[in-house]
Amino acid sequence: xxxxxxxxxxxxxxxxxxxxxxxxxxxxxxxxxxxxxxxxxxxxxxxxxxxxxxxxxxxxxxxxxxxxxxxxxxxxxxxxxxxxxxxxxxxxxxxxxxxxxxxxxxxxxxxxxxxxxxxxxxxxxxxxxxxxxxxxxxxxxxxxxxxxxxxxxxxxxxxxxxxxxxxxxxxxxxxxxxxxxxxxxxxxxxxxxxxxxxxxxxxxxxxxxxxxxxxxxxxxxxxxxxxxxxxxxxxxxxxxxxxxxxxxxxxxxxxxxxxxxxxxxxxxxxxxxxxxxxxxxxxxxxxxxxxxxxxxxxxxxxxxxxxxx
Amino acid sequence: xxxxxxxxxxxxxxxxxxxxxxxxxxxxxxxxxxxxxxxxxxxxxxxxxxxxxxxxxxxxxxxxxxxxxxxxxxxxxxxxxxxxxxxxxxxxxxxxxxxxxxxxxxxxxxxxxxxxxxxxxxxxxxxxxxxxxxxxxxxxxxxxxxxxxxxxxxxxxxxxxxxxxxxxxxxxxxxxxxxxxxxxxxxxxxxxxxxxxxxxxxxxxxxxxxxxxxxxxxxxxxxxxxxxxxxxxxxxxxxxxxxxxxxxxxxxxxxxxxxxxxxxxxxxxxxxxxxxxxxxxxxxxxxxxxxxxxxxxxxxxxxxxxxxxxxxxxxxxxxxxxxxxxxxxxxxxxxxxxxxxxxx
Numbered sequence: 001x002x003x004x005x006x007x008x009x010x011x012x013x014x015x016x017x018x019x020x021x022x023x024x025x026x027x028x029x030x031x032x033x034x035x036x037x038x039x040x041x042x043x044x045x046x047x048x049x050x051x052x053x054x055x056x057x058x059x060x061x062x063x064x065x066x067x068x069x070x071x072x073x074x075x076x077x078x079x080x081x082x083x084x085x086x087x088x089x090x091x092x093x094x095x096x097x098x099x100x101x102x103x104x105x106x107x108x109x110x111x112x113x114x115x116x117x118x119x120x121x122x123x124x125x126x127x128x129x130x131x132x133x134x135x136x137x138x139x140x141x142x143x144x145x146x147x148x149x150x151x152x153x154x155x156x157x158x159x160x161x162x163x164x165x166x167x168x169x170x171x172x173x174x175x176x177x178x179x180x181x182x183x184x185x186x187x188x189x190x191x192x193x194x195x196x197x198x199x200x201x202x203x204x205x206x207x208x209x210x211x212x213x214x215x216x217x218x219x220x221x222x223x224x225x226x227x228x229x230x231x232x233x234x235x236x237x238x239x240x241x242x243x244x245x246x247x248x249x250x251x252x253x254x255x256x257x258x259x260x261x262x263x264x265x266x267x268x269x270x271x272x273x274x275x276x277x278x279x280x281x282x283x284x285x286x287x288x289x290x291x292x293x294x295x296x297x298x299x300x301x302x303x304x305x306x307x308x309x
Numbered sequence: 310x311x312x313x314x315x316x317x318x319x320x321x322x323x324x325x326x327x328x329x330x331x332x333x334x335x336x337x338x339x340x341x342x343x344x345x346x347x348x349x350x351x352x353x354x355x356x357x358x359x360x361x362x363x364x365x366x367x368x369x370x371x372x373x374x375x376x377x378x379x380x381x382x383x384x385x386x387x388x389x390x391x392x393x394x395x396x397x398x399x400x401x402x403x404x405x406x407x408x409x410x411x412x413x414x415x416x417x418x419x420x421x422x423x424x425x426x427x428x429x430x431x432x433x434x435x436x437x438x439x440x441x442x443x444x445x446x447x448x449x450x451x452x453x454x455x456x457x458x459x460x461x462x463x464x465x466x467x468x469x470x471x472x473x474x475x476x477x478x479x480x481x482x483x484x485x486x487x488x489x490x491x492x493x494x495x496x497x498x499x500x501x502x503x504x505x506x507x508x509x510x511x512x513x514x515x516x517x518x519x520x521x522x523x524x525x526x527x528x529x530x531x532x533x534x535x536x537x538x539x540x541x542x543x544x545x546x547x548x549x550x551x552x553x554x555x556x557x558x559x560x561x562x563x564x565x566x567x568x569x570x571x572x573x574x575x576x577x578x579x580x581x582x583x584x585x586x587x588x589x590x591x592x593x594x595x596x597x598x599x600x601x602x603x604x605x606x607x608x609x610x611x612x613x614x615x616x617x618x619x620x621x622x623x624x625x626x627x628x629x630x631x632x633x634x635x636x637x638x639x640x641x642x643x644x645x646x647x648x649x650x651x652x653x
Contacts, residue, residue: 052638054377074646085653150530173516255516256475259652270371272477273645
């Protein structure tokens with residue numbers, strides 16, 4: 001951002017130079033209060049001693065992280081072993097979020113491409129249609145999905161009426177239902193950034209490729225995809241990250257038989273466990289993982305920019 | 310940090326206050342969802358010229374977490390279950406009601422004036438009592454319903470058709486009843502056996518869900534579902550083949566109580582509200598709505614006549630239920646571990 005301002009080097013930059021700090025103040029305050037302060041609070045809490053039935057005692061402790069990584073048996077006095085429970089919970093969440101992201105990409109990319117290739121007036125309507133489900137609360141949409149997927153629900157009634165199947169296909173309370181729920185909840189997050197990228201794409205490049213005897217597949221892979229990659233990556237991050245921490249879909253569609261990262265953290269604050277430092281520690285580990293993913297993306301992006309430029 | 314949290318809670322309280330009308334005073338209730346008829350709140354509002362504000366929660370534990378996170382001082386009363394009443398008292402979150410402050414306290418039936426969770430009713434009044442067990446769709450299952458084997462050791466025809474409440478306290482209490490071991494047991498062999506029993510039962514369960522416990526039974530998603538008796542009665546209205554079980558091994562009893570909270574901003578109105586709920590006609594309106602049982606003398610005259618016939622609300626004589634116990638810190642750590650093992 002700073003680079004952009006200086007490279008301008010004109011009088012315009014100077015006009016705003018003085019005022020810039022003041023103009024940025026609201027943004028800094030918002031970021032500080034709504035992002036930084038809660039995260040710091042979590043970080044501090046994760047290193048405190050837990051108070052029985054919720055709350056913290058202001059004494060430094062590594063117990064929360066110890067609980068995450070080491071297993072000392074049911075009574076806490078066996079020799080320490082590696083704790084696989086929480087790693088398994090994290091892995092399950094990553095897997096579910098990953099599948100949901102791929103599903104969204106598979107449906108979202110063609111959708112976005114379709115919208116971006118419509119005449120300009122129609123595009124607004126298509127984008128508008130994509131956002132309509134967002135006017136309804138996520139909880140209600142997830143509960144509705146439950147109704148659709150249940151054994152006696154409309155989907156199964158339809159399948160059985162058409163004679164495709166004899167008995168109901170069991171979908172509710174399965175991993176499949178969770179993935180469908182996540183996919184459905186976050187699909188627009190995939191469509192919109194890809195749409196924005198494809199809309200900016202210069203379609204005469206595709207025509208040039210066709211003139212040079214590239215078939216459609218080759219054009220897509222070597223011309224279109226590299227050009228719209230930032231949109232695809234942004235869409236994947238926007239779907240993957242919230243899916244990772246979601247607990248509505250796993251609880252309502254997956255039957256909550258197994259903890260996901262989100263429900264594990266929720267249980268520490270709202271459940272019997274009342275272990276706030278552990279909930280904070282699990283949140284910090286999740287946050288660290290997400291940050292690592294973002295840093296890897298940023299570095300890959302910087303490298304490809306360098307190669308391109 | 311604590312100060313920051315308190316400030317946030319105070320700001321919330323201010324915002325809530327800002328929306329106030331011209332009423333004489335206010336009353337802030339922290340209540341379970343779907344547990345009091347709106348008409349009754351309106352009646353209290355009109356009788357005492359008090360503006361009633363109500364927030365709701367979906368578990369005793371989330372209510373405790375909210376109060377401890379700084380909401381104490383925001384609400385006047387909350388409605389926790391028996392064991393949580395004793396926790397609120399021991400955590401210093403409940404205010405004391407002086408003798409004579411409640412003029413209707415004499416209306417509480419004798420058997421309920423000195424409960425173990427709040428001896429002498431110094432902090433609370435009983436609101437609704439009931440049982441937790443499970444309902445079975447008898448159209449789908451012809452076997453014996455009145456045994457905890459139905460959920461903890463289910464016959465093969467019930468595999469994958471059972472919903473369990475997503476609530477550690479109730480599930481582990483009923484599991485202890487099933488095994489015939491005391492709650493909060495510290496005996497290692499018993500705890501290991503409890504852990505093993507739950508691990509063996511879990512693969513046969515379809516889901517853990519409290520919020521939709523009623524709907525999954527009414528819609529036929531599951532054949533067996535752990536549930537409270539009032540919810541069971543409502544589910545049976547939608548699907549009349551549902552039968553609420555009173556297992557021969559026992560079940561879970563509970564008593565939800567209105568607790569006067571510490572630092573209540575409208576303490577006077579809170580006491581008026583408690584007195585209001587101790588009047589037979591008013592508490593009967595709650596009972597008719599929630600379909601549990603109140604313990605106020607003379608309320609029967611205002612009860613829906615169907616309540617006396619209702620199988621869910623009338624446990625058989627000769628078998629006792631148990632109240633959920635609050636374990637000490639060390640024992641609770643083991644129970645947390647068992648619960649995490651169950652859901653990992």
